[in-house]
Amino acid sequence: MEKKQYERPIIKPLNTGLMNKFGTRTEYTPTTHIDGVAVSELIKEFGSPLFVLSERKIRENYKNAKRIFETRYPKIQFAWSYKTNYLNAICNIFHQEGSWGEVVSRFEYEKALKNGVPGNKILFNGPDKTDDDLRVAIKNDSPIHIDHLDELYRLIEIAGELNAKPRVAIRVNMDTGIYPMWDRFGFNYENGQAWDAINKIIAGNKLNLVGLHCHIGTFMLSPGAYGIAATKMADLALSIKKRYKKTITYIDMGGGFASKNTLKGTYQLGADAVPEISQYAEAICSALLNAGFETEELPYLYLETGRALVDDAGFLLGSVISNKRLSDGRRATIMDFGVNILFTSFWYDHKISPAQEFGLHTEDCVLYGPLCMNIDVVRENISLPPMKAGDHVVVHHVGAYNITQSMQFIAMRPAVVLIDMNGKPNVIKKKETLDIIEINEVLPAYLKTFNLNSTQEIEK
Ligand SMILES: *Cc1c(COP(=O)(O)O)cnc(C)c1O
Numbered sequence: 090m091e092k093k094q095y096e097r098p099i100i101k102p103l104n105t106g107l108m109n110k111f112g113t114r115t116e117y118t119p120t121t122h123i124d125g126v127a128v129s130e131l132i133k134e135f136g137s138p139l140f141v142l143s144e145r146k147i148r149e150n151y152k153n154a155k156r157i158f159e160t161r162y163p164k165i166q167f168a169w170s171y172k173t174n175y176l177n178a179i180c181n182i183f184h185q186e187g188s189w190g191e192v193v194s195r196f197e198y199e200k201a202l203k204n205g206v207p208g209n210k211i212l213f214n215g216p217d218k219t220d221d222d223l224r225v226a227i228k229n230d231s232p233i234h235i236d237h238l239d240e241l242y243r244l245i246e247i248a249g250e251l252n253a254k255p256r257v258a259i260r261v262n263m264d265t266g267i268y269p270m271w272d273r274f275g276f277n278y279e280n281g282q283a284w285d286a287i288n289k290i291i292a293g294n295k296l297n298l299v300g301l302h303c304h305i306g307t308f309m310l311s312p313g314a315y316g317i318a319a320t321k322m323a324d325l326a327l328s329i330k331k332r333y334k335k336t337i338t339y340i341d342m343g344g345g346f347a348s349k350n351t352l353k354g355t356y357q358l359g360a361d362a363v364p365e366i367s368q369y370a371e372a373i374c375s376a377l378l379n380a381g382f383e384t385e386e387l388p389y390l391y392l393e394t395g396r397a398l399v400d401d402a403g404f405l406l407g408s409v410i411s412n413k414r415l416s417d418g419r420r421a422t423i424m425d426f427g428v429n430i431l432f433t434s435f436w437y438d439h440k441i442s443p444a445q446e447f448g449l450h451t452e453d454c455v456l457y458g459p460l461c462m463n464i465d466v467v468r469e470n471i472s473l474p475p476m477k478a479g480d481h482v483v484v485h486h487v488g489a490y491n492i493t494q495s496m497q498f499i500a501m502r503p504a505v506v507l508i509d510m511n512g513k514p515n516v517i518k519k520k521e522t523l524d525i526i527e528i529n530e531v532l533p534a535y536l537k538t539f540n541l542n543s544t545q546e547i548e549k
Pocket residue numbers: 170172173191193214215304306307308343344345346393394395396397489
């Protein structure tokens with residue numbers, strides 16, 4: 090028998106970025122237009138980078154979700170999650186469609202009021218409500234979703250001062266089979282905290298318990314978890330009915346439905362892996378309908394869906410600044426947008442398309458942002474056609490949590506344009522300017538002047 094030849098082992102660097110059974114990911118079909126408007130025209134008119142939102146897509150998403158829930162359950166109310174995207178133009182599209190407001194801070198609360206949402210249609214969530222916030226919410230008859238016992242006791246005290254009986258819900262957290270459990274917000278179901286808070290509210294008779302609230306997580310990939318949550322919420326509502334003969338007006342299932350983005354490190358693309366809204370709706374509505382409520386006493390189902398309604402309506406247009414080779418030979422492309430305005434690139438592998446036609450050749454590359462910071466990586470590994478300086482790209486699914494979380498760091502934030510139902514682009518937020526950035530700065534008089542002339546002779 091012939092002796093096999095020795096082959097020496099080789100070690101080669103492995104780049105992050107996934108190959109799966111469908112082959113290497115190919116995401117480079119060009120996106121040349123958004124709602125019929127040419128990307129190149131948008132950049133020419135409004136600059137690069139540029140956020141673009143599609144009104145058509147937002148309304149379509151909302152109508153679709155509403156139809157899906159309303160065909161499965163008789164009493165539905167959506168409340169727009171302000172923190173997901175609180176540009177007034179975006180909020181008002183949702184309000185025009187019939188959505189209430191859902192806020193997690195005083196400033197969002199004021200924004201909703203200013204937009205014209207009646208106080209009794211603003212759901213006030215969050216762990217940080219000051220005494221003054223609570224006073225304002227009570228005066229406006231806003232449903233206050235209590236997060237913890239200290240807030241409950243403060244609220245009882247303030248309600249007494251104002252001689253009012255505010256409408257409240259408690260936020261409930263629970264085991265839905267998804268770990269780690271989201272138990273930092275609200276009162277726990279399994280260990281009895283939630284039931285204890287309910288008893289304190291009802292027996293105390295100072296607050297009007299009208300609802301139960303939960304928000305079991307974000308980007309939840311399991312519709313079944315919502316089914317479990319809805320069952321536990323219904324159990325609390327039925328226990329209240331049994332013990333106090335009191336009917337709860339609503340069960341608020343929060344937000345958290347996944348958008349079509351691809352989470353980093355997942356095997357399948359988001360577009361393939363993410364459940365449809367109908368799957369979440371089926372789980373929630375069946376659980377509530379099957380829980381044992383009398384038909385005429387079915388609670389309203391409130392939904393605070395955020396990202397799933399707006400993410401795919403948002404695009405970020407950008408341009409190539411330069412290409413270079415890294416020390417290991419990989420191609421690196423520097424874009425004019427980075428993690429400063431694309432915060433969600435920390436957890437998503439965003440789909441990024443060239444905005445012009447190319448041949449069939451592609452190359453793996455790293456996409457960097459423009460910041461002078463090592464963390465400014467938009468995609469660790471992406472297969473794109475060879476683009477040159479000045480070429481444009483479109484980043485997809487950026488309508489949620491980017492404009493609200495963008496930061497003014499090194500670069501200024503870009504304009505935001507809404508393409509309306511007639512295909513006309515409207516600026517809904519202007520590009521930042523130095524004046525805007527410095528508007529709150531105060532320069533003490535003694536720091537206003539300096540003299541650099543005497544320190545050193547500059548060589549001629
Ligand atoms: C953030 C948040 C939402 C919206 O979550 P999405 O994941 O965007 O759907 C809804 N309700 C509460 C209480 C939230 O904190």
